[in-house]
Amino acid sequence: xxxxxxxxxxxxxVQYGLLxxxxxxxxxxxFGIMGIINLAHGSFYMIGAYxxxxxSSLTGSLWIAxxxxxxxxxxxxxxxxxxLFSHLYKRDHLQQVLLTYGLILVFEExxxxxxxxxxxxxxxxxxxxxxxxxxxxxxxxxxxxxxxAICVALAALLYVFIHRTRPGMMxxxxxxxxxxxxxxxxxxxxxxxxxxxxxxALAAFAGMIAAPVSSVYPGMGxxxxxxxxxxxxxxxxxxIRGALVxxxxxxxxxxxxKVFIPELSGITVYLLMAVVLLxxxxxxxxxxx
Amino acid sequence: xxxTGRIPRSGMRAAALGVAAACALAWTGTxxxxxxxxxxxxxxxxxxxxxxxxTAITNGFKLAIQENGGKLGGREIEYFTVDDESDPAKAPxxxxxxxxxxxxxxxxxxxxxxxxLAMSKVARDNNTLLIIxxxxxxxxxxxxxxxxxxxxxxxxxQFGIAMGKVMADQTKKTAVxxxxxxxxxxESVGGFKEAFEAGGGKVVKELSLPFPQVEFQPxxxxxxxxxxxxxxxxxxxGGAVKFVKDxxxxxxxxxxxxxxxxxxxxxxxxxxxxxxxxLLTTLHYGDGLNLPKNNAFRAAYAKTFSTPPDxxxxxxxxxxxxxxxxxxxxxxxxxxxxxxVKAMETAKIESPRGAFALSKSHNPIHDIxxxxxxxxxxxxxxxxIKNLNDPPRGCKL
Numbered sequence: 016x017x018x019x020x021x022x023x024x025x026x027x028x029v030q031y032g033l034l035x036x037x038x039x040x041x042x043x044x045x046f047g048i049m050g051i052i053n054l055a056h057g058s059f060y061m062i063g064a065y066x067x068x069x070x071s072s073l074t075g076s077l078w079i080a081x082x083x084x085x086x087x088x089x090x091x092x093x094x095x096x097x098x099l100f101s102h103l104y105k106r107d108h109l110q111q112v113l114l115t116y117g118l119i120l121v122f123e124e125x126x127x128x129x130x131x132x133x134x135x136x137x138x139x140x141x142x143x144x145x146x147x148x149x150x151x152x153x154x155x156x157x158x159x160x161x162x163x164a165i166c167v168a169l170a171a172l173l174y175v176f177i178h179r180t181r182p183g184m185m186x187x188x189x190x191x192x193x194x195x196x197x198x199x200x201x202x203x204x205x206x207x208x209x210x211x212x213x214x215x216a217l218a219a220f221a222g223m224i225a226a227p228v229s230s231v232y233p234g235m236g237x238x239x240x241x242x243x244x245x246x247x248x249x250x251x252x253x254x255i256r257g258a259l260v261x262x263x264x265x266x267x268x269x270x271x272x273k274v275f276i277p278e279l280s281g282i283t284v285y286l287l288m289a290v291v292l293l294x295x296x297x298x299x300x301x302x303x304x
Numbered sequence: 305x306x307x308t309g310r311i312p313r314s315g316m317r318a319a320a321l322g323v324a325a326a327c328a329l330a331w332t333g334t335x336x337x338x339x340x341x342x343x344x345x346x347x348x349x350x351x352x353x354x355x356x357x358x359t360a361i362t363n364g365f366k367l368a369i370q371e372n373g374g375k376l377g378g379r380e381i382e383y384f385t386v387d388d389e390s391d392p393a394k395a396p397x398x399x400x401x402x403x404x405x406x407x408x409x410x411x412x413x414x415x416x417x418x419x420x421l422a423m424s425k426v427a428r429d430n431n432t433l434l435i436i437x438x439x440x441x442x443x444x445x446x447x448x449x450x451x452x453x454x455x456x457x458x459x460x461x462q463f464g465i466a467m468g469k470v471m472a473d474q475t476k477k478t479a480v481x482x483x484x485x486x487x488x489x490x491e492s493v494g495g496f497k498e499a500f501e502a503g504g505g506k507v508v509k510e511l512s513l514p515f516p517q518v519e520f521q522p523x524x525x526x527x528x529x530x531x532x533x534x535x536x537x538x539x540x541x542g543g544a545v546k547f548v549k550d551x552x553x554x555x556x557x558x559x560x561x562x563x564x565x566x567x568x569x570x571x572x573x574x575x576x577x578x579x580x581x582x583l584l585t586t587l588h589y590g591d592g593l594n595l596p597k598n599n600a601f602r603a604a605y606a607k608t609f610s611t612p613p614d615x616x617x618x619x620x621x622x623x624x625x626x627x628x629x630x631x632x633x634x635x636x637x638x639x640x641x642x643x644x645v646k647a648m649e650t651a652k653i654e655s656p657r658g659a660f661a662l663s664k665s666h667n668p669i670h671d672i673x674x675x676x677x678x679x680x681x682x683x684x685x686x687x688x689i690k691n692l693n694d695p696p697r698g699c700k701l
Binding site: 020148 | 524529
């Protein structure tokens, strides 16, 4: 492989990693701060993608669909937290797993009833629907670069929000001691509700901006779920910074695994996870939020 | 119905007895009917990703039976349906339910190869007649073939073989293959490699990724670096949509033609849109196939089910035609199993895809068409291979 191809593969890896970060960040927030194992996270990604498909075919614009879809996702998150998840904080993980697994089935069935089981494409917005030629045969779609830029911006925003703002401080405090925060007069229930809504919105947002390149199809949520958990575990539960580093590592491991050791391409990511866990059983950035 | 009249007076205990009695009555009813009705077990996916395929196969099957006067060899028909959920783990149980509990005479199914493999095992163990209307696993009509197992659809390698020949005939020299790493993909790619290399080409690299991953970018980069004359890819459904779109977005379509089996562009053209235009695929069916039988079939199907038929409906229709040929030959006397099998083996099926007969291993010997994507259609532009028979793969029939 020449240097040029290597660089393109590097770009592929980083770009894939950034998208993984976007999906997984919501999971690590909900898992790390609220202690909820949310198997339905992949469903929120799927719901986002289907919203992008439905809303963009209704309104004719992916951007309008993304704005409207994000608001709907926040609403969905608030309702779910209020109706279901708020009853689970004091229960053990098994009951959370049962509920969220049930939600996967419910969301898949609803998707089937409302939109059907067909595969749908979502058009790339006209502004970014072109490619940059890299070699004589290969071009790089601009929309993929835009996606990466959005992911980087969001990572920065999240970091600032959690570490440099007052609500972020409340979230971090709530993560380390729920009772203490409550006794200081802060409305911890509201904080949790917002964190959950934020987590749902992040997953749905990832689904929406990924929809033009991934298409929307049944079962797409379960596909991202497992890899998201790998990101969270490698990065350290609850750590945004960890999720970013882990997602990039996974993106690179997966891409170069496919190129250099194609026979093992299915397991390079899990090998990486095993190595990291042997070295740091708590993940790369445990508890740093 | 007499039993139900007594229930209110005799309390719960008697109610239970009444229900039991009613069940017994119903059961006696079916055993009596068994002597007159032929029981057909449809084990197909009616929920999940393949639900639409299961429905199309069922519709096609029932249409052929209806055209035969709603009977088989002069006997009435009773259907037993089981949703196989495309779940291989549940397949032995489901097949046994139909065979042991419902005592079906014929088992029809299914779409998913893993489920079909399990069904063929159960069918062989119980010596039940099985007709497979889709699943293409080569083994079923290869090393695992049996006198009582038939297929009305195709084997996975057939489309690869056809495309390999077409590409070699176009004097393409090098090819890269890409597939999900599972049986259907491996067999399809295997068929392509076999025929392409026999025709003087060379497969320079065989790429694969775990099912159902869809992150193709590294492979596209590699293909661009390898610069083969053609790329043969096996994907279906959501994966096919994403792959074809990614391939076009990477600008590869202009320099390296992409080809594949029909699944790459079947039922996915709405979502693939512009990116699929002009792609060549091979399948045993396609749009614009101007055969009298096909035109009649399409009209009848659309009239009965208010939706146009697809390749799966054709396969269901032909499964029933195959069964009709067998049962009519013995005038409904299924105890003459050897004669039923013989009639099916020698039948010439007037299929909407064009007439076909079965190979020694009970797989269709049919024309494979070369199709080109034109708008929202997979237009048949030529016959890729006439009367394609599978290579013998260790079937001892």
